[in-house]
Amino acid sequence: MHQLELHRFRSAELRREAQQERLAREALRQRRAARRAKSAGHGAPAAESHTEGPRRHGQPRAA
DSSP: OOOHHHHHHHHHHHHHHHHHHHHHHHHHHHHHHHHHHHHHHHOOOSSSSOOOHHHHHHHOOOE
């Protein structure tokens, strides 16, 4: 009986932790979405790419 109680306690604890993590991820997602909407709405430079040129240089480095 003792093992079953420990199992139930641990299972409930894991469910609570998982719920807290889900809530934290959802809050982070909402903050990011709000930040994106705010920057995109005002045409801020932060909504655009930071680099203007190509990602790679034209020629590879010499060995």
